Amino acid sequence: MKEKKNRRQFLRNSALSLLGLSAIPTTLKASEETTDQLHNCNQTTEDYYGEGPFYTANPPTISNNQLAPTNEPGTKMIISGRVFNLDCSQIIPNTVIDVWHANDAGAYDNSGGYHLRGKMQTNQQGFYIFETVKPGHYLNGPTYRPAHIHFKITPPNFPTLTTQLYFQGDPYITNDAAASVNSGAFDATNRIISLTNNGGVLEGTWDIVVSGNGIPTGTSNLHIDKGIIYNASPNPYSESIRIYYGIFRESRVNIAIYDVAGHLVANLGEKQLSAGKYEAFWQPPANLSNGHYFVALTINSLQVHYLKIVYQK
Known part of the structure; x- marks a missing residue:
């Protein structure tokens, strides 16, 4: 990023x-x-790989913000942020956020179940948050894919945006066909976020900017x-x-x-x-x-x- x-x-x-x-x-x-920083409002882009082959439709609603079970192996991780409209003048409550990712070993649940899969809605202040584990790497042809989380983002009465979130410092970003894109419709630059280690739990913030109608926030x-x-x-x-x-x-x-x-x-x-x-x-x-x-x-x-x-x- x-x-x-x-x-x-x-x-x-x-x-x-x-x-x-x-x-x-x-x-x-x-x-x-500071003035220059705060004028920045970057639209969230689609990911080059789109939905990918591992999506399972109709996931359950996440309970208590827990995407991963409390005993899930791996490094605990918390992702949170807000959903804004395209000029960042409004936050968008009740946006459906559907997330899924591989486990710590880089494997997806493809059994028809919903392990590490779920959805949530942004609250009245436009916030979302979920707790999970950091996804592992897996082979994509001859190379590994960087760790990533899939998102389907659906504001009320607006189309769904399908994309992926990546993490700074991942050694496989540079050679990945999707994560390495730095311009155009699939630009991943603003979807590569930093993670802070807070007592062994990784925490990251990702604000989403999409088409939608919301509540004025200035x-x-x-x-x-x-x-x-x-x-x-x-x-x-x-x-x-x-x-x-x-x-x-x-x-x-x-x-x-x-x-x-x-x-x-x-x-x-x-x-x-x-x-x-x-x-x-x-x-x-x-x-x-x-x-x-x-x-x-x-x-x-x-x-x-x-x-x-x-x-x-």
Whole structure:
């Protein structure tokens, strides 16, 4: 994936907001580099190999975000992201995402069953997430295919896009007929994502940009004159989390926390803040269940940033 795309995805997915506030007075502005990053909105492309020979129709709905059984051999992996329309001005809820892939040994379940196969829908904030294991390599003629996950993406009342997701650093990308395509209709450049090792679990973020009608979320350049999150730590967290962020001009700032189904978990109120750098602190309630949550930052009644956070007691 291009470096610029990596930075854009980091900015889009590294947003949190204010819970407890202590100001560090500083006048802020977006840099020219940030402006350029956030104007980027790359349409998700089809994969050269399309559906491939191993698809099984009518997969079951994934339960508890688990595509792979908890005892599945291999390296655990979590993939998440959001679905946007073509200019990234809207998120698309209720998009059906059908995924399937090989197991750790590079073998597909071709018995007619649905092992490592399933579907889900994006929630009301356009998010999807699933947990699985990293697919293994398998021979495709004389060479191995890079690790990949198949996707069929169907927004409400729009055509299905069939594609594949790849991973940076895979030694077989360069010579693969599909993953190596870097221009045109089958350009895979923005479908090769980085993975972060988080305590032995690989985590990757992939935002999908397709034809569809959704809910206005503002174009990506709204970040430029609103604000940005610099860091959130620790993540995963067990007792509390501290967030460092900046507001570019005086604004009303609010935060809401959602579970992966899109249900509101907490609305933490609204504060009027001047331009500056801020530090926020949140301690979740004792009865909060372990798992993934999304934190939404709202500036002047417009949701502009989101972050996936992981709560582990």
